Amino acid sequence: MSEQQVAKTTDKSVFLERLIFNFRPLWVVLFVLLTVFLGWHASQVRPEASLTKMIPTNHPFIQNYFEHRDDLASLGNVVRIAVETTDDTIFTADFQKTLQEITDEVFFIPGVDRAGLKSLWTPNVRWSEVTEEGFVGGPVIPDSWDASQESLEQLRTNVLRSGEVGNLVANNFQSALIYVPLNEINPDTGEPLDYQAFSERLEEQVRDKYQSDDVKIHITGFAKIIGDLIDGAMQVGLFFLLAIIITLVMLFAYSRCWRSSFAVLSCSIIAVVWQLGIIKLIGSGINPYSMLVPFLVFAIGVSHGVQIINAMSTNRVEGHDRVMSSRLAFRALYIAGLTALISDAIGFTTLMVIDIAVIQELAIAASIGVAVVVLTNLGLLPILMSYTGISERGRKYSERVRDQDHPVLTLFERFSEPKWAYSALVVALIGLTWGLVQGQQLKIGDLDAGAPELRPDSRYNLDNKFIVDNYSSSTDIFVVMAETEPSQCIAYDNLEVMDRFSWHMENTPGVQDVKSVVYVAKMGAFGLNEGNLKWFSLNRNQYVLNANTGRTPPGLINPDCSMAPIIIYLNDHKAETLKTVVNAVETFNANYQQEGLELLMAAGNSGIEAATNAVIEDAQYKMLLWVYGVVIVLVFITFRSFRTVACIVLPLALTTVMSQGLMATLGIGVKVATLPVIALGVGIGVDYGIYIYTKMKEGLDRGMHLNECYKYALDNTGKAVGFTGLTLAIGVATWIFSPIKFQADMGILLTFMFIWNMLGALILIPALARLFARFGKAIP
Amino acid sequence: MIRTRVCASAVALAFSLTAAAQDAPVDDYDVIYAPAMIAPEATSAVLTEITSTADRQVAVGDYGVVVTREHGSEAWQQADVPTSVFLTSVDFASDSLGWAVGHHGVILKTTDGGLSWQRQLDGFQYIDLQVAYYQQRVNELEEELANDELDADAAAELEFLLDEALFRLDNATFAKEEGPTKPFLDVLALSADELLVSGAYGALLYSADGGASWQIFDERIENPDGFHLNAMQRSGETLFLAGEAGQLFRSNDRGTTWETLDSPYYGSFFGMYVDQQDRLWVYGLRGNIFVSEDQGDSFTQLKLEDPVNINAAVNAPANGLYFVGNAGVVAYLSESGELTEQTHKSGAALTDLVINDDGDLTLVGQRGVLSMPSSALTEKE
Secondary structure (H helix, E strand, O other), X not given: OOHHHHHXXXXXXXXXXXXXXXXXXXXXXXXXXXXXXXXXXXXXOOEOOOHHHHOOXXXXXXXXXXXXXXXXXXXXXXXXXXXXXXXXXXXXXXXXXXXXXXXXXXXXXOOEOOOOOEOOOOOOOEEEEEEOOEEEXXXXXXXXXXXXXXXXXXHHHHHHHHOOEOOOEOOOOOEEEEEEEEOOEOOOOOOEOOHHHHHHHHHHXXXXXXXXXXXXXXXXXXXXXXXXXXXXXXXXXXXXXXXHHHHHHHHHHHHOOHHXXXXXHHXXXXXXXXXXXXXXXXXXXXXXXXXXXXXXXXXXXXXXXXXXXXXXXXXXXXXXXXXHHHHHHHHHHHHHHHHHHHHHHHHHHHHHHOOOHHHHHHHHHHHHHHHHHHHHHHHHHHHHHHHHOOOXXXXXXXXXXXXXXXXXXXXXXXXXXXXXXXXXXXXXXXXHHHHHHHHOOXXXXXXXOOOOOEOOOOHHHHHHHHHHHHOOOOOEEEEEEEEEOOOOOOOHHHHHHHHHHHHHHHOOOOEEEEEOHHHHHHHHHHXXXXXXXXXXXXXXOHHHHHHHOOOOOOOOOOOOOOEEEEEEEEOOOOHHHHHHHHHHHHHHHHHOOEOXXXXXXXXXXXXXXXXXXXXXXXXXXXXXXXXXXXXXXXXXXXXXXXXXXXXXXXXXXXXXXXXXXXXXXHOOOEOOOOHHHHHHHHHHHHHHHHHXXXXXXXXXXOOOOHHHHHXXXXXXXXXXXXXXXXXXXXXXXXXXXXXXXXXXXXHHHHHHHHHHHHHHHHHHHHHHHHHHHHOOOOOO | OOOEEXXXXXXXXXXXXXXXXXXOOOOOOOOOOOOOOOXXXXXXXXXXXXXXXXXXXXXXXXXXXXXXXXXXXXXXEEOEOOOOOXXXXXXXXXXXXXXXXXXXXXXXXXXXXXXXXXXXXXXXXXXXXXXXXXXXXXXXXXXXXXXXXXXXXXXXXXXXXXXXXXXXXXXXXXXXXXXXXXXXXXXXXXXXXXEEEEEHHHOEEEEOOOOOOOEEXXXXXXXXXXXXXXXXXXXXXXXXXXXXXHOEEEEOOOOXXXXXOOOOOOOOEEXXXXXXXXXXXXXXXXXXXXXXXXXXXXXXXXXOOOOOOEEEEEEEOOOEEEEEEHHHEEEEEOXXXXXXXXXXXXXXXXXXXXXOOOOOEEEEEOOEEEEEOOHHHHOOO
């Protein structure tokens, strides 16, 4: 900064400084009261996992889904409990007794749609066969059941005739399934289903109670995923404690002063409390994604706090008293701090371009958090420090390190020398190439089987794998809604087109099976014509069709017969598979237009994911454009030089490219969880560059050479930059151990970006400056 | 083409109806005229019949699928078919010349051994044919009735026939509105020119010119209840026809006249087969199999352990027979009359089979083309 600028900012700072320091007790009381108030609200915050918030609600697929949500409810919300025996077969008296007991147990769990509950032991599971007189049949459990060998034989025969092999009985006959549809709304109380409580009851009353050496329990279903997600999220709370402890150790190692370490820590924790409280107050909540924000706020708070105590101890060493030291520290830092925090906040707000509620909530929460950090760590912290001061030990330590060159810093200094600078640039170029080549493999969406939210080896996903392997059902479901005029959903013309569509989809790569009311109608014709397969077809006679669809299970047509879901079972939910399916549907719709019938995409977990992928793919570049646009403008406004912009932004771009390469290498797709990471990484990463370049420019203004400029910059901010990078990295690195897969992915990527951005700033900024110096003036 | 759109009320899906006629088709899509989609999964479609020519196996089924496989090859090819209706039967007069029939009144012909097919008849033409035929019947009968020299009995008889013809004319006229609803269920090629097609509700068609023109033969058999005519078979110059509710007929003049046989069973028959010893096999509901060694005059019963529908039979090694049926049932009947039963692991309904050159079985049914080694049945466990 020029002398003029310094003078100007000093004038301004006097007012703010007076405002804060002249009313210190008042401020402390105010902060305490606010903390109690917001703390109380923060304590009311509960982690939530709402499906609607994780999906792009404005995407046409989702709009279509929401329009028919009530009619589709009974399709998706099902829990499957597989009871596995270690014996050869489920046809033993012991196993059947256990299965019966579990069925009864589940029957009484609140939230279960009892009429829809299905297991070998519910009366709605029947066998049937055609006789000369028509259908005969009965419950699969013989009326004469007495657990004898004959009963078991009869049961086996009935099961084979019931067509339930692959559905309620595993293909290998070593496990049986309990199919548990849920009521989204409790019909008695009108209250929505508490997924977590339900999930817990399943664990207590089924898994814990019946799992033994002979019996294994496997549970899957949306309710279970949500339950496990919230459980996992709870564990993340522990990580926060861990992050606090590690940070405290680092703070002490940095300052050798307990007083200031605790002051920084408290202010940062207060920032988190405020952030959570405000979120609760504005009616928002915390979800498994925005849970990242407290970690970030804490880390940002600490890194700015460190600057304050750093400056303070310098002032103390120079002989100022506590209050004056605080005032001077505030005066020196508030502009730089504000600039950095504003750039963070702007970086976060670019996330708002992604039309997915959890990401927008994350952006809002992070922006609030950063605003709060301004108050706590630029406002409260200097006030607190003006009371506590720096301990004698801390002051001495800071005096000592001031005079000696840190070996690491000496190492970094070299990167402004030509040889080192060009070597670094070559390495960076290699890294860039690696990132670009690997990045070609980068995939959109979730890549792992099962519930992508959870780890592939989580119990849920193991259970899911068990059920997928042993039963003829895929858990990746894409639903197309066949919309018609009321009472036309089974009109012949419509069914015929739907049948064609089903066949078209069955022949699409990645599709396992297609089921809808059309299949029911054809099966009905097969059954009602004495089981003669030559009748497995639709009939133009509407009376015949009506009779054939008489046994349509609920959910396959809606009450006023204006919508029939066509359920497409997929091999997996990889983005290419989903894209192929979406394209196939679009091709069909373009070729077969039927008045009064619309085949609308999409519901089902895969349909929703297809929409999410589309939004993510679209937002991916839009977001990068915004983030970099904002950062470039910000840096340009600060430094008024395109070369400076290049020096600061190029290292960030390298990190972005390399993190995409890393994602591809680790098999992490671009998805709701990982997309915001890039904005966060760039938004925060630009701070380092700003700090370092500011100091380098100061050096230049004082007439230094490039090497000296950089040494000056390193001496003044190098340590702080390194510390900030490490604190941020540690804050998010604990996430790598999260049981929730996407949180772990976020942890890996953010850690990588925070550290790499720091290194990029420390190494590449001087190297690039050296390169530019060769072609022009010493430094822009 | 006139079609009626019928709306179904979902509240009482069963039979509450309101009809809203529309004069123009809402769209061009009709399963009769839409060419079969070339489908990678064609062999997984529901298939109903399979037959062998000197060159290849030919199977037909849902969505107009016809798949062929050269003998000794593993790979199936989908044939060019100008319709997407559900095909129910296929039969060849020679290695190159064959016919396939299906729902919506569709009859197809091939002249290249099953690789490509042409449509010879569709349900709308079939209905026109019926209307013209019964109209002519009515005219003829009315003319005869106008004859003053008739005695009372003859007049009463003619009145009865006229009522019957009028009733059928009404039905056919109504069908013109509704569209074709009665599937053909079997085709029997007697020669390059002569063929018979049987179907639901007593439909029987005859062609003497290789399918270029068709005659209504429904009234040639005594079937007042209009039972489905499920299967036909020939033994030398004798033809057999089997149907719903134990109906059995025989013709010794290439389908011109039919006599009703004494049926050994009141349940439905789904198929017939004449084995290498010229015995006639008839089979159907609930594992019921009957064999006649005297051209259908008398039958002996055989019952499968599993009470499932039996749909097809073919000659097996050592003068035995294979049967297939619903629920994946495959059975081997040895010359001495011993039955060995197996269930295909798919558990799916099986409707037909052929024997490969190596003796193994190629099965078709609900899950498309399936296979089973002959050892599974002929070797004792």
